[in-house]
Amino acid sequence: MSLKAFIPSLVLEKPTTGKERDKSSIQCLEACGRNLYIGGKDSLIQHFVVMDEGGPGPGMEGKSAGIREVRRRQLGSRSPISQLGAIPFLNHLLVLSDGSLSALNMFSLEPLPGLRRIRSVSFFHLHGADVSAQPSPAVELFTLSARRRSVNIHSVWVDRWDCLREVSLPQEPLSLAVDRSSLCVAAGDRYFLHDHEAGATLDLFPHDLPKQGVIVNAIGKGEFLLHGPGSLGMFVTRSGVSGRPPIQWSEGVLGAVVHFPYVLTLCSEALHIYSMLDQRIKQTIPLSRAKGLFSTPERVFAFSEREVLCLSPVALEEQIKALVASQHVDAALDFVQGVQSLLSKDTYKVLHNNLTCTLGFVKFYQERFSEAKYLFIEGNLDPREIIALYPEHYPVCKDFVSQHAPVFNAKDLRALKEDCATFERYQSFLTNFLREVQWSDQSHHCRQDVDGVLLKLYLERGNEADLVELLSSANACVLNTCVPYLECHKRFYALGLLYQSHSQDENAIQTWVNIVDGDDPDGMSSAAYEQVVNALRQQKSRQLVWKFADWALQKSQEVGVQIFTSREEEQAPFEEEEVLSFLNKHHLALALYLEHLIFALKSKKERHHTLLAMTYVTQVLGIVEKGEGSNITANSTREKLQQFLWKSTLYSTVAVQEQIQATSLHLERAILHGVAGEHRKALEVLVHGEKDLQAAEDYCRMARSNQAKEFGSPLYHLLLNIYLDSPQLATKATDLLNRNAEAFDPVAVLRVLPGTWSMPLVSRFLSESVRGLVHRRKMGGVERNLAKVEHFRHKCTRTTLTRGMIKVERDQGQTRIRKFPGHGLPCGRTGGLRGSNGVPGQYSHGRHLTGEMMNSLL
Template sequence: MEENLSIFSSARFFEKRPTGKGKDRSTIECAEWFCSNLYVGLKDGTVQHLSVSSSSSGERPERVREVGRRQMGRGGVVSQLKAVPVLNHLLVLWDGSVTTLNMFSLEPVPGLKKIQNVSVFYVSQPAAHSQPVFVSLFTASTKRRALSIHKVYVDRWESVGHVALPQDPVALAVYETCLCVATTDRYILHDFFAQSALDLFPHNHAKQNIIVSESGKGEFLLNAPGNLGMFVMKDGVSKRPPVQLPDGVLDAAVYFPYVLALQSQTLYIYSMLDQRLKQTISMQSAKALLATTESVLVVAEREIHWLSQTPLQDQIQGLLRCERADEALTLLDGVQALLPEDSYKNLHRSVICTSGWINFYSKAFLDAKELFIKSGLDPRDIISVYPAMTVISSDFKSQRPAVSNAKDLWRLSRDDWPTFQQYLSFLSHFLRETRGTVQSQICPQDVDTALLKLYLEQGEDENLEQLVSSPNDCVLHVCLPELERHKRFFTLGLLYQSQSQHFNAIQTWVRIVDGLCVDSRPGVFPHIVNTLCQLKQKSIIMKFIDWVLQRDQKVGVLIFTKRDSDDQSTFAPEEVLTFLGNYQAALTLYLEYLVHEMHSKQEKHHTLLATTYITHILQTAQRTPDSDENTEMREKLQQLLWHSSIYNTDTVQAKIKSSALHVEKAILLGRAGQHRAALQILVNQEKDQEAAESYCRRTSAGQGQEFTQQLFLCLLQVYLESNQSVTAVVDLLNNNAMTFNLVSVLQVLPTSWSLQLVRHFLCESLRGTVHERRMRGLEKNLAKVESLRHKHAWMEATQEKVKLDRSRVCHSCRRQLMGPEFLRRPTGEVVHTHCYTADKNL
């Protein structure tokens, strides 16, 4: 059995002393209570009226004074009393009859005669707003199987009905129009208004006492077979589990949320919420219970006890002290309607929190986490129980309840490290789940600092970097030593960065790259560059830009070229060009960025890019003339010279004048219109016939046929003037037969050449000329056909026959159409011929 709780405290406040030496017949049989008035019915037929004075706290009676008494007769037992305050009546069941007395004088009420042959009665609540005021009285007859219904007024009563029963009634209770009756072998529900009855279940009157008691609005408590205290609603449905009562129960009463079951020597108190026994109280010769609005009275043979219920808040706190959190929560939820809202919330939070701590120390971590979150536990309370997890807030006061299964986590960390790891994992999950919620807003620094320590301790690198890479409230002076101790210098830089200390962050990463700090994190240098790309503080960038460029110019230039489009104003192009003057590779990449990506229209940028290419090519040529790097750079230079029209031609020419960059010289001459000179350089100095032909094709692209023929004819003349081999000249002619003008070629070819040499060229050229002429003729004829088709369609539309009647009018001039001089428009409208012509001219 569980520990006996102090739910009710018992105090004897009335005692009936023996009357003499012989057999005492003045023992107590029943009692009634109303507003400090106690009525006692004795075995010898006496009714006592007692006035009860309460203590200063008003919780229990302190002094009892007899106000009056009435002897009902020489014999007979007073078996039932009921006060009717609205009428000032006291109904007394004595010697099988119901008698009405005045509540205060105990004098019989005139006009209210006795109701004979009554074994038990029940008085309902007064009828609301009825005039005159009355109450309903239900009486069970001892001589017939029926219940009688009376209306009791101040000065009279009326019999208003009878309810027939299958057996003799033994006990009853009433709610509105529903009668709950115990007969000699069963319980019955009977609605006397609807005239409907419902058998509930049988009982054994010989082996157990019959109990019919109200337990709430429309609910009755019955002593069912097997000593089950059944709760039955007026419709026959049970909405709560039964209570297992002890054997030999004499009486039972409900004082929410408890059921009190009385034996002769013991009072048992059960919870209606979880059906468990909560308390037992010893009694002597007890026989009945009387539940009032203030308390419960226990009636014994010679005394009456007053049971005072402990305040509900104290009961809940008592359960918590006993660590019966589940019971406390059940009780709290069951009596929520009886408590002020603030009290309920505070108690609920306390119960949930205590249950969470019990589960926490029992290693039921999932339940503990849910309970801590539900109770709104201050995260500092859980942080403070862990070793090395100091609470930062100076105003923190722990509200942690004391529980018997509490563990010393400091000792656990030394003696049982695997178990302590489980507790660390719980703290990590709890703080991570509550981080950013209202629950942790009171102490964000404590939460984030504790999480950082936990991630370090448990090696959760991904969570650690996610924490310090996003906005956080970690306390630097606490976290820095921890990160340094674990040699997490890269993470230290991220922490600096998250708190806007960008210089310290980059300086820390620079020390890693320079080998001054040991950190296994890869990719630190690219991370520095990426950070500088996103940084807007120009002064900080300038402090590190030299260090970056000295390590890698190609990567370092990204600081200027990969900035956000809305952040380009941080560095002006001219400023960057000046700064990169000592870093040729970076300068070249930045100029390419300006020209190709930013589409700069400044002559300076294009010219500087070209001269930078040339400088690099010339310097590289001295070391490795045929290197891939040099070839790639020349291709870039040639593409720039071909496509850009903004650079200064004279400046670039002066730069390459004394160099062997013949292709580039030819491009520049071609830009100046000196195509013959350009071709001479390619043929005579570069000695690259393929480059010469490519020059002609590229220069003549988009130009007219005449320009193309003139340019290739010029190349042919250069070949002939430079004494190129006959084979080279013939190949030029054969490969470009369609491009040359046949007549012009024949004019420049040497007369000594045989027809056989140029036979292939002549055939291809003539074939091309004929093909071109035929194609032009075909195109001309197709155009004629298209024109004829349109004319035919127009004629079809305008010369359609139209049948006219006398009412047909011209759609244009609105006059009547007469004679043949009319036609139909393509739109279907019929008009005069002259109207149609005039419309077309308009």
């Protein structure tokens, strides 16, 4: 892939005729800003000023740039000048000729008397300007001596240079590059790294290049460019590893420089430009009889014996546009990422996002939708750019103007509508993309468009679950456009959600009420009713609650009562009496609300407990009157009533007794007698009124579980007496005794039994009763003995803890006791005890410390 990365322009062309032709040929070049220095074959130094500082613009390729000769100087040696080097902040120009390095003034080209020649120099390198050096700025100068196999390190000031160190090298050096303390040296047959501070040498790789083909350049950030074997451009770091892939150069490379992101290589007849990003050749510039290259931060100079060519880099933005125009968008994106270090943060962000989105459009029209979605999100594309491609989903904002130019493979989606399968794939992409960016910052400024288009897409594609999810949460759908759309498609349940999400609660509830009352084209009656209840449960407006609460209870009392029992914590609760009055005609809801007050809110009000009991009675009687006594609901309600009568102690027994007095609820009457302490009446009601002997026994068992353990025996004896008073129940008395032998006192039973009963009738009872008495007596003995053991264990522990030495001290009228662990004498002995006066077993007042005293102190 060709690319115009540099624009060449002719800077200088020397005459090709005359006697001085060979002597004035160009040998080396140095550029510093607008100053251009040329070293000739006959020791002639020429100073030029480039007039067109910005370089040629578009359309100036091949044209001569303005240049003016300022001054020239002829050195006395008449030897070719092999190297020039400028130190701009010192105004020095270093000249290497005939193995000697001298210094001239950059502008007058006069010799500097304080800087004497440095001899035996085959190559030099300027590195590391130190502007803060004292007493004046300085720069590091490295001079290479092939004959001595060494590198000398100098510091160059305005008026002098000093040799700081001489570094010996293992081989004869031809050229070098410097990065910090690392010297990358090219020898006759190999390249190696040498750290002049640590004295360590690292061989890199051998080469078989001629002297003029050896290339070693420092390219910044601890990296070097080397001409390797096989015409490979090798990148090597200071640690000796390669951080980039090599570049395959053409044969016969004479020189190479780096002007990021390109490597320019010079051959005798052409200049080749390679990309460091993909290692491919991008541009070729013909150049006859080329000799060398020189790079500055602004441009690159290439020269032959008679010409100097200036290569001005094309602006990065122009290169990117050229790549896009040539349909290489992916290459343009890679290029921008590769040159990020050359761009400002804002410029890079804009370029990167634009190219990412452009590549996304290319993938979009190729139907590579997964890649396109990723690129659109990464490039922070305005979702309206995609929406605008679909004719039926044009953005809400009519002033929106697309910022992206059409790509080369763009299609008109209107024409695709005839191909249903293809257009469906594009619709699916739009749905997925908008769903992905819906809650991101990418769509923050156009939420109305995103949510509105999603609503339409869900409706058209039949995505009911997605539509409900969209409208159940906060959304930015525009009511004026979305309400008619939902009504047209008869999605009334979703319409209610839309109203609710925009705080139009009354419209939402009324819409759902209409669905439940018959307007149910989409089969959402049950869900609509739940939404009504939930909306009322969360509603702040009490007026709205009272408006629809009765309707909700008529549909389902069990669900509708949640409006009052499951009200949100942040909403103010209703007055209890107000709700009770409202629920008076809805008995099931009233019972559920009272259960909420009593069991959940722990209400202790007698009115609430009494009202719940009477509500239970009303429910049970209502079911019994309808002939549904065996109904599961009736049995469940009656069981709840019985449990409540047993466990609650706050209801009015008189009021409940009056309500069930003339009813068939004998078991409940018995429970009320039992709660009032009238256990004989309770048992008589169950035995003679209900005629349910099992219920009578259950009553005794229930009363026994709710009372003290010893309370059970009197109840069972009462029941036994009732059985014995009725001759027809005598046989039931034996069953009672045999089933509940542990609940009776055998002596008391024998006293009341008729004398006509034979021993076999009560033998089982007596056997189990006596066995139970013996068992309880033995278990009681075991428990007493265990308690004694526990008591002795604690007593022993206390005795052990009270043994030891103590010291009683008196300090400022206060007595302090200090205890020391040890094996003292048992309590009551005074041996080993000392008072503060040193007398064994005495207080500081001279009294003996007895065992009782010690125990009382401890």
